[in-house]
Amino acid sequence: MEDDKFYELVELYRNPEHFGKPTKYNCSSEGYSPSCGDKFSVYLEVENNIIKDASFDGRGCVISTVSLSKLCSYLIGKKLNFVDSLNLESIKQLVGIDELSISRVKCATVGLDAIKKISAESNKV
Amino acid sequence: MNYIDVEKLRDDFPILKKEINGNPLIYFDNAATSQRPKQVIDGIKYFYENINANPIRSIHSLAEQATLEYGKAREKVAKFINADPDEIVFVRNTTEAINLVSFSLPFKNGDRISTTYLEHHSNLLPWMRLKEKGVEIDIVNTNEHFELDMDYYKHIPKGTRLVAVTHASNVTGTVTDIKEITQLAHEQGALVLVDAAQSIPHLPFNVKDIGADFIAFSGHKMLGPFGVGVLYIKKEVSKNLGPFLTGGEMIKDVNMTKIVYENSPTLFEAGTQNIEGAYGLGLAIDYLNSVGMKNIENYEKALTSYLYENAKNLENVEVYSGKSKNFLGIFSFNVKGLHSHDTAYLLDKKGIAVRSGFHCAQPLIEERLKLPGATRASLYFYNTKEEVDKFIEELSKVAIKYGR
Numbered sequence: 441m442e443d444d445k446f447y448e449l450v451e452l453y454r455n456p457e458h459f460g461k462p463t464k465y466n467c468s469s470e471g472y473s474p475s476c477g478d479k480f481s482v483y484l485e486v487e488n489n490i491i492k493d494a495s496f497d498g499r500g501c502v503i504s505t506v507s508l509s510k511l512c513s514y515l516i517g518k519k520l521n522f523v524d525s526l527n528l529e530s531i532k533q534l535v536g537i538d539e540l541s542i543s544r545v546k547c548a549t550v551g552l553d554a555i556k557k558i559s560a561e562s563n564k565v
Numbered sequence: 566m567n568y569i570d571v572e573k574l575r576d577d578f579p580i581l582k583k584e585i586n587g588n589p590l591i592y593f594d595n596a597a598t599s600q601r602p603k604q605v606i607d608g609i610k611y612f613y614e615n616i617n618a619n620p621i622r623s624i625h626s627l628a629e630q631a632t633l634e635y636g637k638a639r640e641k642v643a644k645f646i647n648a649d650p651d652e653i654v655f656v657r658n659t660t661e662a663i664n665l666v667s668f669s670l671p672f673k674n675g676d677r678i679s680t681t682y683l684e685h686h687s688n689l690l691p692w693m694r695l696k697e698k699g700v701e702i703d704i705v706n707t708n709e710h711f712e713l714d715m716d717y718y719k720h721i722p723k724g725t726r727l728v729a730v731t732h733a734s735n736v737t738g739t740v741t742d743i744k745e746i747t748q749l750a751h752e753q754g755a756l757v758l759v760d761a762a763q764s765i766p767h768l769p770f771n772v773k774d775i776g777a778d779f780i781a782f783s784g785h786k787m788l789g790p791f792g793v794g795v796l797y798i799k800k801e802v803s804k805n806l807g808p809f810l811t812g813g814e815m816i817k818d819v820n821m822t823k824i825v826y827e828n829s830p831t832l833f834e835a836g837t838q839n840i841e842g843a844y845g846l847g848l849a850i851d852y853l854n855s856v857g858m859k860n861i862e863n864y865e866k867a868l869t870s871y872l873y874e875n876a877k878n879l880e881n882v883e884v885y886s887g888k889s890k891n892f893l894g895i896f897s898f899n900v901k902g903l904h905s906h907d908t909a910y911l912l913d914k915k916g917i918a919v920r921s922g923f924h925c926a927q928p929l930i931e932e933r934l935k936l937p938g939a940t941r942a943s944l945y946f947y948n949t950k951e952e953v954d955k956f957i958e959e960l961s962k963v964a965i966k967y968g969r
Contacts, residue, residue: 446911450967454902476906477923477930477938499937501904547906 881968
């Protein structure tokens with residue numbers, strides 16, 4: 441990653457959009473990566489299978505935080521099950537990075553995996 | 566820092582000539598694993614080309630040679646820590662060594678074990694699992710300098726069977742007073758297990774002087790191959806232990822109604838062992854002896870002081886290690902406002918290899934340091950002042966650009 445790109449991500453990381461636990465949500469899930477210590481909670485407000493609002497809190501690195509923040513923005517207004525079609529490539533596109541070393545893959549997908557868990561739960565019901 | 570000729574020694578480590586991301590490698594992740602000298606790398610090749618056979622049972626010449634070399638490796642390890650060869654059990658690593666003790670010492674409902682906040686998970690989880698058997702686990706706390714609460718050891722709770730303690734923390738660098746702890750524990754009737762994975766590679770170690778009952782360490786952190794570690798079991802204690810893994814080699818006699826087990830160390834080396842690993846560890850010990858453990862200790866002390874002295878002026882950097890009276894070459898830190906992974910990533914771009922995250926010491930990092938992770942530079946005797954200078958320079962740049 442170019443230094444400028446990383447610097448830009450650090451700026452987003454300092455004050456990420458959709459950060460903070462909302463007063464209104466009806467689904468939540470945890471994302472955790474034991475090697476890094478990234479720990480996030482994701483909160484969704486879902487109505488008729490549409491994500492009305494998405495936010496998160498917790499702590500993690502630049503990659504995990506920015507990935508989850510961008511993902512929240514992207515998912516608002518979409519069907520909950522849409523998240524099942526997303527993968528590492530989708531996150532890389534959202535964040536705007538082409539390459540990601542193996543050790544950072546888990547960082548990029550920790551938030552996505554948490555939201556996928558919510559989707560999987562909703563399918564069971 | 567004239568204890569060793571570092572430039573000459575560096576020639577023995579082929580990997581230190583590597584470039585990483587266009588920069589000369591600065592390998593500061595020695596607490597995770599050390600690099601290997603060509604004497605060890607070439608020696609393992611020699612083993613397979615000249616000695617390889619399944620030792621102990623076969624009687625052909627090659628097998629006898631393999632048996633001989635396996636025995637020699639055990640003697641080298643024993644001599645290195647001033648133990649007897651039959652007190653040395655080869656295992657995979659420190660984790661396996663400690664698990665072995667946790668399985669083989671017959672703990673029962675109501676027994677107590679103590680471990681500490683400074684531990685690596687390898688000296689926590691094997692004990693915490695024994696809670697299922699009704700064993701109580703005490704976690705010894707530290708003061709604000711990350712030194713162990715010695716008052717605990719002066720008044721160990723009744724029923725404590727085993728005191729487990731690290732010799733050196735892989736996060737704070739703290740060197741604990743295992744001699745004093747062992748003495749106090751023995752006076753109160755408890756056995757002592759020392760996790761010496763972080764210390765034995767770096768300083769002279771004498772088990773007879775310390776007196777502990779079990780000592781665990783890994784080969785790969787002291788120039789040896791991966792997959793070989795050591796459990797020292799004091800002779801008079803070994804008879805109290807039951808078998809760990811059962812199967813090949815570890816018996817005297819077997820029929821379908823009766824098994825007569827071997828004595829330690831054979832009792833604990835079930836199945837074909839990592840003979841190449843033991844052989845390689847022997848070569849690593851030869852190398853360490855040729856440099857001299859006292860020289861290594863002195864050199865690293867000087868290099869560590871040099872690092873800490875230069876780190877004093879760093880802006881936006883928080884340091885968590887080196888606060889205890891005695892500490893090893895560990896420098897744990899964060900750039901304020903930056904996750905440890907991101908700091909490690911930025912240093913790696915300059916060829917500097919450091920560790921980040923929890924360092925397998927999650928309770929210490931999360932509960933005591935209240936951090937989501939830390940970045941760690943850890944030194945060995947082949948590191949240089951120039952590498953420290955470059956590290957400080959690059960860390961300073963990262964901290965000024967990204968820190969706050």
